[in-house]
Amino acid sequence: MRRFNYLACLCIVLFLLSCSIKKREQQEEDHHLVLDSVVLHEKPTTEAPDSIYSFIKRFIDLDSIEAPNSGKLMIAGVLVPDLHDYDILTKKEFFVDRPNLEIFHKFSRDLINNKSKCGNYFLKTDKLQGVGLVAADYLPFIRNSTMWNGPSYYQINTPLFNTDASLAVVHVTLHCDGLCGGEEYVFLRKDEGKWGKLGEIVTVYD
Structure with missing residues (x-):
């Protein structure tokens, strides 16, 4: 009887171990699938135009972006869509009870129609004083990149403008170790030639 119990326990342990291995293999496979869907961009070969540099500088000030732990502010060295x-512009529920953002829902079609104009650009440090850049080779959305082991950084995506460039939406993500981090969409409007922040929506995607 003892021998039978021992064999039964051994079989159970082996079964659970087998299930655990299969689950881990599936997770790794899913992880690779996710990476395959994320790493879609080649390293940009076009430098951002001066208008984008000006917008990014203004955006950093308006959104109060600053380095975690009082270190140097680091952002991704490339802009991608x-x-x-x-x-998010097609999801009306995000704009409920946000009267300051209703204009974006009203002009969502105009904005979405301009997605093709969101280019891939690289940035230069000398045009963003006081801001450090994470090289493209270390960014997870650039093909053949390696792991970044440096300080926390922000990924600012290429801003989406409406036709007359009076409205803009920017997706920004904070990448850092531990439990910190997050992402949000920031909405801006240009009045009398100057960009102002209308609000933001924090989002979580499964």
Whole structure:
């Protein structure tokens, strides 16, 4: 009887171990699938135009972006379109009870029609004083990149403008170790030639 119990327990342990291995293999496979869907961009070969540099500087000030732990502010050294194609603009529920953002829902079609104009650009440090850049080779959305082991950084996606460049939406993500981090869409409007922040929507995607 003892031998039978021992064999039964051994079989159970082996079964659970087998299930655990299969689950881990599936998770790794899913992880690779996710990476395959994220790493879609080649390293940009076009430098951002001066208008984008000016916008990024203003955006950093308006959104009060600062380095965690009082270190040097670091941002991704390239701008690429939003992974989610700014589809937040099609979800009316995000704009409920946000009267300051109603204009974006009203002009969502105009904004979405301009997605093709969201280019891939690289940035230069000398044009963003006081800001450090994470090289493209270390960014997870650039093909053949390696792991970044440096300080926390912000990924600012290429801003989406409406036709007359009076409205803009920017997706920004904070990448850092531990439990910190987050992402949000920031909405801006230009009045009398100057960009102002209308609000933001924090989002979580499964």
